[in-house]
Amino acid sequence: MSSPVARTGPREVTGPSAFGGGELRRFAALTWSLALMEFKVRYFGSLLGYLWQLVRPLMLFGVLYVVFTQFVKFNAGVDYFPAVLLSSIVLYTFFSDATSSSLTSVLDRENLVRKIQFPRVVVPLATVLNAFFNLITNLGAVAVFIVATGVRPHWTWIGFPVLVLCLATLAVGTSLLLSALYVRFRDVRPIWEIVLQLLFYGSPILYAIEVVPSDAARQLIMCNPVAAILQQSRHWLIDPDALSAPQAIGGTARMLIPIGISIIICLLGIWYFAREAPRIAEDV
């Protein structure tokens, strides 16, 4: 009995890996389908599905807006502060949601990991992609809001998607690192919660960067890649008169610091995940 399909001869089965084990087509389709399904479950699972997704950043925005425009007025001179605040919250929420849900993703999808052969990196990638879908829908709300608050369309808007992609790439790199670490070290989770809080206060969200009194502190804050992306978003998306990230950090050359940190995190994430992937099914 011979197969109608010409075969190339036996192929070695080398076991699971982070990226291999299936064609690119299946890799992409699987990531997309998993993310889409998670997205659908959340949106159609409850009556107000999408609204809940939107309400969370909006609530945070509402509270902060009232506090920082009515009670504490150190942002008084900042133009378009509400628009800056909302867009920063939405971007930060994406990074925070993507990384913290990816952290547990490999363990959450234990049954897939232990029963199906597929490139392991699909799991954290699909989780980030799901958060990215949320970001896209939330950015729709941001667009309406910033136009309503009087922000003029500007040609620098075309740079904004690039910043979103940078943030997404950083989220992927961080997620790879965290999800693989969490399989071995369960206290990565509380540690990461603390780091996310530090990132929140260490980024120009509650305050505009020019409000920070000392040059050194301002430049230190801008070394944080998330802060740099948020600041550049503000410059490109909302207020071209606001400081750009290179200006805030004190020179274009210094931008190598946040960019370098991002690249290191991504490479570290890829390397560590690839190292752990072959045994992840046994360790979960």
Place this chain on the structure above:
Amino acid sequence: MLAFRHLTAIVPKETEERSDPTAAPALIVEAADKEFRLPHHRYSTLKERLLHPRAERSHDRLHALRDVSFEVATGEFFGIVGRNGSGKSTLLKCLAGIYRLDGGRIAIDGRVSPFIELGVGFNQEMAARDNIILNGVMLGLTPKAARDRVDEVIAFAELEDFTELKLKNYSSGMQVRLAFAVMVQVDADVLLIDEILAVGDAAFQQKCFDVFFRLRDEGKTIILVTHDMAAVERFCHRAVLLEEGRVVTLGDPATVADRYLALNFEPGAPEDPAAFGGERGGDGDARVTRVWLEDGEGDRPNAFPQGERCVVRAHVRFEGELRDPDFAVAFVNADRQNVFVATTATEREAAGDFAPGDEAVFTVAFVNAFAPGRYAISTLITRRGGGNAAVDRLENISTIVVTGARPGGGLVDLPHEVSIERVAGAPS
């Protein structure tokens, strides 16, 4: 998970359809070795790691596969059997590429189905349609191809009326039917199947097996992991028996099944009824001290082939005066049915009188007509005319394992003849 058993009566055995032994191997396993590290204590938090920096070195090693080698020909239906923990599922996961081998190699010709279990990745919150698409994508279909096949899958699973229902509202039978219907769509040359098919009613099972035979006819190679020896004997061309990660027997399914039953049901310690865990009752004027089984030659094998002579002996010690006791031995199947009871109560001749300290051996000899499987043996001593009051009652004192290549589906396999005669002149 015993659907094969129900089906054995429906699907004809197709021994003629042996795979071509000269065909190129579809799958080669060479000296496969797999070891799991089982830490005594998992140091999963950082603090514990810092406190016990070397703790990870103290762990047990579970050697799941040792030097396993075999080849499977293209188009072969190959069984992997073994007891729990014998390494058969680990082997399947290595074949599927879910676990990485520590030594040796596996080579497979053609595409391998990435699934080893039905319904993996089903999302209970989603409707059947979405799950079909997702599962199809996991099997390697493009999302478009998966969408195109949704109706076909639903029709096969006979779930047309429930397409928009969330999966959590499906019965378990419906879910497995759906999962099987998706799996059938897989575009693979080598299928790996781990104990599936508690699937639906007899009609649906028939459908599943039609699919299996179709896949086999198409030259697909099928690897089946199971506990069900009836399935192995009926469907597999060859099988391998694993025990503690090693290959015990490789070859003819009937031989493998016999060996498996013998391994699985090795008699406990028949010399010590208490150790066997049997339940004891009665007033204790006599006690069965041990029960053993012999074949026609007086040997004590681990398993008894169907159709051959079998002898059960029970040694009895008397503790009190006993006039004309009756002895009985019952063979009880897994469903707790008495399949066969042999007793002296119906014999005209009485056993006589026994005094304290006397000993006797009660013997039952018969031609073994049991269906293949394991039977518990219970003994009972009563007084003649004493009704149900037991002198000594011992349940599950021993077991008999019956092997055979003719699982007919009945409780017993009596010596019989079958024939068909055409009736001449019958109206057509």
